[in-house]
Amino acid sequence: MWLLDTDDGSFFWIDRPREHRYAILSHVWRQGGEETFQDLRALQNAEKARKGLKRRLLKIRTPLPSVLSRASDKIRGCCAVARKHGYRWAWIDSCCIDKTSSSELSEAINSMHEWYAAADVCFALLDDVGDDHDPRLKDSKFRRSRWFTRGWTLQELIAPAVVVFFSKDWRLLGTKEQLADLVEQITGVDRAVLRHEIPLDAVSVARRMSWASKRQTTREEDRAYSLMGIFGVNMPTIYGEGQNAFIRLQEEILKHVPDQTIFAWGPTLFDDAVLYKGLGPRSVADDSRYWQSRNLLAWSPDAFITSGGISSISLDTFENRVGLAFSFSEYHVTSYGMRLRVPLIPIQHGSNKTTYLAILACEDAAGNLLALMLFPQREGSSRYYVGHYVGSPQVPPYAYFRAVSLSKARLSEILHTAGIQDVCIPYRASLMGHRKPQPIASPALFKCPCDVVVPGWVASKLREEGFAAAALRENNDDDLTLHISEVTSFADSILVLKSAKETIRIHMGRCPCIGQFLAVSVVGSGDAGLERAATVRSGGMVSGFDNGLLSSRQDKRSIGSLGAVDRPFGAAKIADLAPRCPTGHVAAWEGGSKEFAYGNRTVRLTFSAWLTRQDVYTLGVELGTEEVPEVE
Template sequence: MRLLETRTGEFLSVNNLDEVRYAILSHAWAAEGEQTYHDLLAIQSNVHAARASGVQLPPNEILLRATPKIREACAYALSEGFESLWIDSCCIDKTSSAELSEAINSMYQWYGQAIICYAFLDDVTSEEDPSPPFSQFRDSRWFTRGWTLQELIAPRIVIFISAEWDMLGSKDGLSAVVEEVTGIDQAVLVHLLPLHSVSVARRMSWAAKRFTTRKEDEAYSLMGIFGVNMPTIYGEGRLAFIRLQEEILRLVPDQSLFAWERTRDSWNPVFAEESASDPTLFATSPADFELSSRFDCITVKEAGELLGIPAYPPPTYTITPYGLRTDLPLTALSPTVSIAYLACKNEDDIVVGLILQKDKGAHAWSVGAALRDLGECMYNPNFSKSPETWIRLLHLPSSAPDFLASRARIEEVYIIHRPALTPTPRLRGPSLPRLSPVQLYGNAYKIKLPKWCQSRLTEQGYGVSLSSSHTALTTPHRSPPTYIVRLLRGTVTVDINLGPCACNRGGFTSCWWLASRVSSPSHKEVAARQVSSSRHLLERAASTCKDPRAHVESWGPIEGGGWGRRTRVVLGSRTRGEALAVDLVLTCDYQGDGHYPALFSLWIDVAAVQL
């Protein structure tokens, strides 16, 4: 382990962590990057060379040349009596794959053995109370990062630090607030409840709304949470998360690992329409566990007692080319579909069943099936005429019909466990799924104004600015952002607002879920607004449509049948003169998924017209 001396900025190598008393920094990396190990090493070399030539420099000259974050972190730690500090951005040589892999596999231990962890929240000011709803603290991007999950849980003491390097509070003192923000139990946060006693599904759910820059880090950042180690292979993509689940399955006897994605709330009624995902046992991302926090692991004995089926031995698992081989209690629903009972329940003591499907002659079962009402499955001669619903998980209360338990038997099964790793073609045109970024990525989406569009408006004499109500536009938020494009030319101002509509027309079911408002204030209002902030416009952007035509979903198609929407708004002149026609085109460049927000492009054209 390489530490930073807080007095001098020199590196200190340590082989035995028990022999050193150190603090550790947790932070969200800046978008422009951080000062690296080699950057700091170059500063140290320059300072050493200057001193060797006789130049008199202060003892902390290295820190004076370091970034403000490194300098202030060292100063804060030193003020609290710590001579050594670890910072991930500059204490790991990331050009060495061996050193990087060792650091990633050791990071949970390093944070856990630190005397204290300073969590630096660069988007939270010292003056604001962290506790109220919608506080800067609650909305800090630090809570959305994948790596900061283990950095929050592993240390016994975490002190939250503001952008001005003032103490905001501790993990213990703010544990109720942190639990509300993260979903992590207070008892886990303050180390009263051992982490290993929490089910795999619940631990996964803590990471469901967090994101990482590299896809592989979705898995690597969770290794310490589950007490597993594995080689790091950047370039493997989402295969890393598959390997993580294989390691968890090998070391942790917890079938809640399979309890991900949407669940059916009862064994009998048909629930709302749900589309099929990869028909596999393993998830592709922590995002798949967003609804799995309520699942607990139970023993196979407890599962048998809850279901009223005979006791069966604990399962073992073997990875084979055909899938995951194991023994599970099954009840056949049809020649090709069965329920596999999991040793897993929710807070109402309801056991979870996994729907398995196998085509005739196939070696392995797939997960999930399009089924009709299960109450009719065994008895109704018209069963084949009832509507189908895609089901992956099924809740099985003890009041389930006797045929479920009475027909159960232990069977050896092969289950397809790995999703297809080939890229899925992007759907275009009418085939685009009717899902919104609100459903897909925690309310985050991004609108951009192409450079060519800005240049064209500039040639017409307009000054152009694009603002958003949120600073981090590609990270999850508790509320959707709103945007304003402001065009200024002389005494003319045009404001174009895009954002969610309070009427929620369509229920956020379309990718065109946004609404717009175009306005041009009077000359007097223009003069006032030119020198004031547009924040008030952002806060109320598209707050209500008042006109159904404001919804992007109601706009017309673009020429040529492309995947976009088009509208024209004509603004009448407030004085004698020509009116303005504002043409807007919104294209969906990426519809969003569980890992990345939706991306839109906005094209604007303004022309003078005669009414």
């Protein structure tokens, strides 16, 4: 590991941390970032280059100006406090790890707990806490510090024997020894663990996981990596694997820690009488909402948030309590799930299926054994899912539970039906099983606010027909995307199709009615050399339908009934641009499609919703011509 010289800011490499005396820093990284190993190396090299030649020529033996004078205030403060307490060397995670080296980064992550444990003292900098009031006050900033919410600081709190808390101005707030009772209230970590009066492996896996359940990390994988030292395991670090890191952590724990509390997470039923009165007709296997909970291993430390009171019991004690002598098998991972050997108790109920209780070697805070509720994947097989629905006046009908707390009286009643069996349970969620398309409105709502996107292939096809497509709108950066708010004017959100002799303007906006519907109107002008209707050819006027807009194809076929109004091209007023309600609503169009026409020009517009977004629509535009009968 690299240590930082607190006098001149140089680095010193050591191989055996416990043979050296050093101070170590625990802190929360700033949003703007921290100075890195490369940053300090650059300062060191610049200082050497500036002074090296002069020192050799003039033989000046005065020490070089300290690199620390140009380092960040956090690094300077840590080194100053370390020097004050007699430490020449300090370690700071932000600048003492060369993160450009994947091997060095992986080694540091796997060794982090050991490095904190080997330090003489840990300086915990709470840079969101002042020193102007007592940390024990009920509303103190000390209690609310971000330092207590971060994933990595959990092991940085537990591993060192001596932790000294400092305010943002590097003023003493207290030590871990002095504030152990307060820190226990804040973090849930037993004060005996904080004071190193009991070893970590004397605490159940479930309880240790519960300490991390409310903590966050910047990278998802770090939620697992930051717990390796808490459980005394090591594993390769693979950034990019996401939740799989926590699954791998649990697999490593199962290899080294004989503790079945690792399975005791999620909702637990504490009234075992309800189990025999209100077992629901469905299992968790029937409901995709619980695809994560039906598996043996948890997807995140958050799943253990209610498991702090669960403790492990020894094999001898477990055999005496269940009255069965057997040996736990090793946990075998297969493509179907994880195989393990457990005492299994069948429960017959009204659903014409059998539910089983798999008794675990652990107990709750009341001293009752816990059992997982197992539901067969297929009757008669040895493969199960975890969890079941249970109904009771005390809980919502058919609430979901993973486990049940068995009272001593209930256990004595049902133990005679128990048998030792090897079971296979999916230990992790399928990577593909939960990736279902997000449901969208069917049919699409076509409401505002929304975005209307003209695909590139539509614009390309229009160009082949001699029309250039452009969007006229306010505050829009994407050429062919129109952002339509609840107050967008029909004059401000326009798709313009323009050729050498013809212009078609497609106006879009929210209809003035109360429904927030997306509405559309179309205006055409110019002369593309098309054969037009008689009213156009004779007077150079365009027959206006729907208040001066292009008519829909259905309107066009009943000119006489609509009463055409002749107007010069381009004479439509802004007030006339609003479409007729509700025929102008895209939601009222069959399949989101409608055809407009003037003269013998037809314009078909087709709106379709995006698969995963209900407020984004794709617009297709098709231009055509047709023969129009003369109008007398």
